[in-house]
Amino acid sequence: MTVKECKFLDFRNMSFVEWQPGDGVNVICGQNAQGKTNLLEGLWLFTGGKSFRGSKDAELVKIGSPRAxxxxxxxxxxxxxxADIQIEKRRKITLNGVALSSPTKMTGLFGAVVFSPDHLMMIKGSPDGRRRFLDAALCQVKPGYIKTYSEYMHIVQQRNALLKDWFRFGDDTILEAWNKRMSAAAAEMVVARRDYVARLRAYATEFYAGLSSHKEKFEIDYEPEKGYESLSKDEIAAYWEETIAAARQADVGAGFSTVGPHREDLSVSVAELSARAFGSQGQQRSAVLALKMAEAAVLGEITGERPAILLDDVMSELDVDRQNYLMNHLAGWQVFITACDPSALGRLSKGRVFRMESGNLSET
Ligand SMILES: Nc1ncnc2c1ncn2[C@@H]1O[C@H](COP(=O)(O)OP(=O)(O)O)[C@@H](O)[C@H]1O
Ligand SMILES: [Mg+2]
Known part of the structure; x- marks a missing residue:
């Protein structure tokens, strides 16, 4: 997938921006608060997703304008x-002149992967962020996964409701029925996540090696101590049936399901140490980038279209070699990089440079 031309009207701080990015690396530079992130956010909206900053649709419209x-x-x-997007109270998308019933219909048609500094929480934060990364990426590449995920979560909720009021309504026959359903759904989910992590791993380790000039080893694993790698789906279901049954007392005491894939984690290590606990800022940033690039590569492999890579404020805290790798070694990808520090630009060997100033974009 290649972005050829964009026109933004009354979007964020841009009154009117028209631009034709290059097919390779595009660097958007400018001082703080000029609209660089806004530009990437605008591109991202064509994936059909919500703003990657978590903004509400109404906040995207230029203040004082009726619509973007x-x-x-x-x-x-x-x-x-x-594709055309109109944002008033709601977002509406038209593709090749045909109105789509929902923005999410763009999934798989316009592919992009975004890195924003908020995503560092994926490494620094709790397992929740890493599960979200896996589940969101899986929803994009495996159409049936959303159903697997919702079914499992629904079962956990129902089971939790039973556990919450256990001392009034507790019933072991009902609990055992939920346990059985939960184990089967858990096995589906674990197999999907495990297999996806295996696909990510190949790309992520290769990308991280390039980024670190082969100085650091990068590893990812889904719940390594459980040995899922060598188990069949039935064996995983049996494992969960036993584990969930064994947690009965803990679950009744806590009033919720204390074990299951909804508590599992993706382990990420750099140079043999946990990236969360021991990684430097640059290593943590590199780790997120490796995961994002791997996500893009898997998506490209499955859909046959390489997504656009949106990198917001990625340069800070990366050393010269890593900056150089990002700007000059992602051949075959369309990349958009925002940067405040103009010194990085000297290292760009091929690509286009744009300047964002008060919502106006120009080529330098
Ligand atoms: N809906 C909006 N209408 C007008 N200006 C906005 C709107 N949303 C954000 N802005 C302005 O955009 C600027 C921030 O742009 P941003 O892309 O985050 O900057 P940066 O270049 O640092 O990435 C701020 O000055 C903010 O006031
Ligand atoms: Mg910004």
Whole structure:
């Protein structure tokens, strides 16, 4: 997938921006608060997702304007396509002149992967963020996964409701029925996550090696101590049936399901140590980047279209070699990098440089 041309009207701090990015690396530079992140946010909206900053739709419209309009011409599926977004109270998307019933219909048509500094929590924070990364990425590449996920979560909720009022309504026959359903759903979910992590691993380790000039080893594993790698789906279901049954007392005491894939984690290590506990700022940033690039590579492999790579404020805390790798060694990808520090630009060997100033974009 390649972005060919964009027009943004009354979007964030941009009154009107029209630009034709290059097919390779595009660097958008400018001082703080000029609209660099806004530009990436606008591109991201064509994936059909919500703002990666967690903003509400109404906040995207330029203050004082009734609506924002964004248009993007991109090449995907061997032809040129045009998508239009109109944001008033709600977001509406039209693709090649046809209105879509929901923005999420863009999934798989306009592919992008975004890195924003908030994503560092994926490494620094609790397992929750890492599970969210896996589940969101899986939803994009495996159409049936959303059902697997919702079913499992639904079972856990129902089981939790029973546990919460256990001393009034507790019933072991009902609990055992939930245990059985939960184990089967857990096995589906674990197999999907495990297999996805195996696909990510190959790309992530290769990318991290390049980024660190082969100085650091990068490893990811889904719940390594459980040995899922060598188990069949039935064996995983049996494991969970036993484990959930064994947690009966703890679950009744706590009033919720204390074990299950909803508590599991993706382990990420750099140079043999946990990236969360021991990683430097640069290593943690590199680890998130490796996961994001791997996510993009798997998506590209499955859909046959390489997604656009949006890198917001990624340069700070990366050393010269890592900056150089990002700017000059991602051949074959369309990349958008925002940067405040102009010194990095000297290292760009091929690519285009744009400047964002008070919502106005120009090529330098
Ligand atoms: N809806 C909006 N209308 C007008 N200006 C906005 C809107 N949303 C954000 N801005 C302005 O955009 C600027 C921030 O842009 P941003 O892209 O985050 O900057 P940066 O270049 O540092 O990435 C701020 O000055 C903010 O006031
Ligand atoms: Mg910014």
């Amino acid at each position: 309009r964004l248009q993007c011409t991109f090449e995907a599926d061997g032809r040129e396509q045009t």
